[in-house]
Amino acid sequence: MKLLEMKHVGKSFGELEVLKDISMEVEEGEVVAIIGPSGSGKSTLLRCATLLETMDKGVLKYCGEAATDNAEREATHYVSRQQLAQLKNNFGLVFQNFNLFPHYSVLKNVTDAPIHVQKRDRDEVYKEARELLRKVGLAEKENSYPGQLSGGQQQRVAIARALAMNPKMLFFDEPTSALDPEITAGILKVLRELAQEKMTMVIVTHEIAFARKVADRVIFMDSGVIVEQGKPEDVIDNPDNERTKAFLQKLS
């Protein structure tokens, strides 16, 4: 089953055309890494996929259900606000800067939205949240505040918080770029465990080694288009396209 479909997506900021006729799909259970040079449109694509940015053109679907009501390639109209809120329940988001509530404890950061937004049973949410904190290796930290944690620990709280909403898929925007390599390994471990449990994930990353280790499929973007995509061993180790080759060579 396709959890995410984007067809012929276009997005400009003023004169700057940032996404040019992008089409991509994500299958249930797949881990997709999006790589590419700075300014190639990776974050904008992720922001369009997660309804943080409106597209100018194109179709967006979650689990076959349209978030846009337009015909392909015509101006985009999103479904109603209420439907949008429901569609947002399909996915969780993890950002580079963690976005935790500084005045909430770790446990409250994880439980707040399931209780107050999803209106789920309090006891059940607390039980699940403690299990999630154990899973990301932070069981001992439930009463700490974000400011008392390292960057890597904060990022693991952010992952637990996203998982607490029971999403069908998780989107990550540069989850490790604020972290040093040793701490990145801890995040990689958590993501690999999630991948083993068949959590569907889309990860925008600058880190090619990270993409290679975690992704089933790598998408290389340049200047607002998808230039090449496939298995990490093909796209990263054996790219077909000259632009991909040039990008990877520059990094090595």
Ligand SMILES: Nc1ncnc2c1ncn2[C@@H]1O[C@H](COP(=O)(O)OP(=O)(O)OP(=O)(O)O)[C@@H](O)[C@H]1O
């Ligand atoms: N809200 C905005 N208003 C105007 N221009 C924007 C906005 N958001 C992004 N851009 C521009 O769109 C282009 C693509 O940005 P985007 O952040 O999607 O690239 P990226 O591939 O994620 O880059 P990076 O790897 O540096 O994060 C850049 O030129 C950026 O300056």
